[in-house]
Amino acid sequence: MLPIGHYLFLGLALFIIGAIGVVTRRNVIVILMSIELILNAVNINLVAFSRLYGDVAGQVFALFIIADAAAEAAVGLGIIIAFFRNRETVLEDEMDLLKW
Amino acid sequence: MLDQVIFYFFAAIAVVSAVLTVTRRNAVHSAIFLITALLATAGIFLQLRAEFLFIVQIILYVGGIMVLFVFVIMLVNLDVAVRQMQFARQKWVALLISLALAAQVGLMLWSSRNMPGQGVPVLSAVPADKLPPNSEEVAKSLFSSYLLPFEIASVLLLVAMIGAVVMAKKRT
Numbered sequence: 001m002l003p004i005g006h007y008l009f010l011g012l013a014l015f016i017i018g019a020i021g022v023v024t025r026r027n028v029i030v031i032l033m034s035i036e037l038i039l040n041a042v043n044i045n046l047v048a049f050s051r052l053y054g055d056v057a058g059q060v061f062a063l064f065i066i067a068d069a070a071a072e073a074a075v076g077l078g079i080i081i082a083f084f085r086n087r088e089t090v091l092e093d094e095m096d097l098l099k100w
Numbered sequence: 101m102l103d104q105v106i107f108y109f110f111a112a113i114a115v116v117s118a119v120l121t122v123t124r125r126n127a128v129h130s131a132i133f134l135i136t137a138l139l140a141t142a143g144i145f146l147q148l149r150a151e152f153l154f155i156v157q158i159i160l161y162v163g164g165i166m167v168l169f170v171f172v173i174m175l176v177n178l179d180v181a182v183r184q185m186q187f188a189r190q191k192w193v194a195l196l197i198s199l200a201l202a203a204q205v206g207l208m209l210w211s212s213r214n215m216p217g218q219g220v221p222v223l224s225a226v227p228a229d230k231l232p233p234n235s236e237e238v239a240k241s242l243f244s245s246y247l248l249p250f251e252i253a254s255v256l257l258l259v260a261m262i263g264a265v266v267m268a269k270k271r272t
Contacts, residue, residue, distance in 0.1 A: 002107055008205070010111045010144070014118050014137075016201055020194040021122030029127050029173060033134045036165065037118055040141050043153075051148045056237045059150050060246050063238070066153075066160055067253045071260030073165045077172045078267030084176050085270070 007048035014041035026091045028083075032076050039069045106147050114140035127173050135166050152235040 014037055021034030043062045050058025084090055117136040124130045142157040242250055 002103060005209075006107060006111075007144075007148075010114065012201065012205055013115050014141075016198045017115070017118045017122060019197050019201070023190050023194040023197060025122060027127055029169065029176070030122070030130050033130055033169065034122055036134065036161075037121065037137065040138060040161075044141060044144060047145055047148050047150050047153060051150070054231075056234075056241045057245070059153055059234075059238055060241050062150075062153055063156065063242070064246075064249060064253055066156060067257060070160060070165055071256050073168055074260045074264040075267065077168055078264035080172060081175060081268045090176050 004048055004052050007044055011041040011045040026093060028080055028090050028092050031092060032073065036069060039065055103147065110140045110143035131166060131169050131173060135162055138162055149231055150234060152238045
């Protein structure tokens with residue numbers, strides 16, 4: 001395996017790209033995709049450390065994160081469909097019912 | 101040497117397609133580039149000898165979650181959305197976030213330069229041919245030490261399933 005820093009920097013790069021996507025995009029579906037990118041970046045770090053220390057606990061936690069991502073995608077997309085049915089839009093700055 | 105080539109290959113694919121995911125106007129293109137990024141991440145997992153996660157990543161992420169995304173993109177009327185402005189005016193917030201994260205890592209590298217092993221800590225990992233079989237180890241750990249989190253995760257999936265059905269159901 002390569003030095004751990006390589007994997008940490010890859011994880012950092014993917015995390016930053018995902019964070020930029022969450023902040024700058026308007027389409028809610030693309031924002032959810034950026035969240036998936038962020039979760040993936042965390043998984044890379046977990047698996048790299050699991051390999052470094054020879055302990056599978058990191059991979060088990062990566063599995064839990066994947067299960068979380070599946071649950072989050074299902075609920076999030078359900079909310080998007082319900083919202084689209086009511087307001088005919090998927091842009092996040094038109095979701096301003098709670099804004100004053 | 102081969103390890104390095106494989107790592108840089110998959111890492112380059114992952115980063116480039118992640119950038120394309122957040123910059124494409126069309127959500128379908130974003131989805132396809134996200135699939136590429138997730139597959140490249142699966143390659144990184146394989147290079148780290150996490151075979152079980154490699155398979156789970158492909159089957160669950162690419163085969164499950166992304167199909168869900170593409171279905172929703174099809175259900176939601178996109179022709180209107182593509183023509184509208186795609187980026188919110190939050191470029192400064194994005195710049196701030198990325199600078200803060202990069203500064204954290206820079207600080208970490210800078211403060212660890214005098215540690216033994218200089219710069220990023222390097223431990224010697226177990227050589228690849230001495231590793232125990234991956235799936236068996238994951239299963240042992242999952243069903244002994246992490247049994248309670250495993251059960252909680254299954255309850256979470258049940259809740260998410262019911263929640264998604266209730267959310268997407270048409271109210272009459």
